[in-house]
Amino acid sequence: MNLPAFASAASAPQRVLRGETPWPVHDVAASRAHEAAALAATRAHRLMERAGTAVARVARAVAPHARSVWIVCGPGNNGDDGLVVARLLGNAGLAVHVTWLGDEQRQSDDARWALDAARQAGVRVSPAWPSDDCELVIDALLGLGSNRGLDGVLAQAVQRINRSPGIRLSIDLPTGLNADTGTLDGGGTVRATHTVALLTLKPGLFTAAGRDCAGEIWFDPLGVEAGATPSSIRLASRDDLRGAMPSRSHDSHKGRFGDVAVVGGSPGMTGAALLAARAALGAGAGRVLLHLLDDDAPRFDATRPELMFRDRSGLNDRDALSRTTVVCGCGGGSAVREWLPPVLACCPRLVLDADALNALAADEQLAIQLRSRSERALLTVLTPHPLEAARLLDCDARQVQADRLRAARTLAQRYRCAALLKGSGSITATPDGGCVINPTGNAWLAAGGTGDVLAGWIGGCWAQIAAAGASSAAQAAIASAWLHGHAAERASVAPAGGPALRAGDLIEWMRAGWR
Secondary structure (H helix, E strand, O other): OOOOOOOOOOOEEOOOOOOOOOEEEEOOOHOOOOOOOHOOOOOOOOHHHHHHHHHHHHHHOOOOHHHHHHHOOOOOOOHHHHHHHHHHHHHOEEEEEEEOOOOHHHHOOHHHHHHHHHOOOOOEEEOOOOOOOOEEEEOOOOOOHHOOOHHHHHHHHHHHHHHHEEEEEOOOOOEEEOOOOOEOOOOOOOOOOOEEOOOOOOOOOOOOOOHHOOOOOEEOOOOOOOOOOOOOOOEOOOHHHHHOOOOOOOOHHHHOOOOEEEEOOOOOHHHHHHHHHHHHHHHOOOOOEEEEEOOOOOOOOOOOOOOOOOOOHHHOOOHOOOOOOEOOOOOOOHHHHHHHHHHHHHHHHHHOOHHHHHHHHHHHHHHHHHHHHHHHOOOEEEOOOHHHHHHHHHHHHHHHOOOOHHHHHHHHHHHHEEEEEEEOOOOOEEEOOOEEEOOOOOHHOOOOOOOHHHHHHHHHHHHHHHHHOOOHHHHHHHHHHHHHHHHHHHHHHOOOOOOOOOHHHHHHHHHHHHO
């Protein structure tokens, strides 16, 4: 998409294509520090002019046929940027109506300059709402300052913006969206079709409700390098997938790509373990051994006859376990509790999912054993959904969802392992506080069995990484989550698609998207 040029452009806004770039992400504290440093190094009004120019360029790109624009400007910096946008779009020949909710008696120098410049350019600025619908609406209400519930005229403005039939473009953040957590502040939240993030990308755009509220995300650093403000958060990208794909020489054999053992499948739930095992096989593991916990279940998979069924008593073979990547818990029921001690004690690479996580949450001795693994250089990945995470953290799912980054970090630090908190914007956290947010995926993953597929794929990916001489738990989790979401995106636009994605089909979409 070509972006229109405006005179003072310092850089070109870029679309944040999901999963193509490992963008750094900055929370509110880091973003404010970065903004303060940028302001100190820039002449008066220059940064605001760059911000307005970036938004104006995106506005013209996403709504090229729009002739009428309504810009709703709040009392802070976000509103000041909106006034600059109003002037630029007015000078470009558009009919611009600005609803300004600021206070002329309490203006900063920047705000006064932006308001005067807009008025001198002939832009209509008043506290009134427009009488007619506009083809483009720009939300310049609060942005990064949205950290409280909205009421009064701000809440009314949000409601009016959301009722607009035109394109809705938010500056920096949709008003009402928490920049750090992606949660919704009280009083409503703008549901943007596009968002232009300025200076930094904020985590709330990519997790919890962020994806639904922000729409298509654009980014402009405004010509300011972010290197001086390091971040422990980033987005996963296709590069993570490439890093988890060991090359295969011509003289390869299955012994070079690791063994995966899947432990699960209690009575009535063998399908979960089968899905995990098939996913590990699809990921490329050399051998996949399936230890079903249902003694009466068939010991053959006609769909995937390559799977090797084993009696669960084989889990007592500590020598074998010490050479194997284990995926434990998928469909495990209460029976999985019995087999957690040996795998926790011996397995060098362990993926814990579903009922294995519930067993850990209910048994402090198992939790102690899990935490001690790191002292023996034994690696673990936890893959909870929000309710499982809540059990592990002794809270409720609403508290987990209220701050997903903090929940993922707490899991990783408490249990001394990598933790992949699933959901919209799945987060992989490590004990050192690092977080990687997965930007791929969609609602097609909201179907039974897709989590089992993810756990199995992590195991298959990890087994190969280890066989190639490395063994990064986080690397396997990040790459697998990226591919998991990417596969769902590709499947959702396929001609033969349906309302959701069957977990068994997801494995094949992941195999097809591996390269």
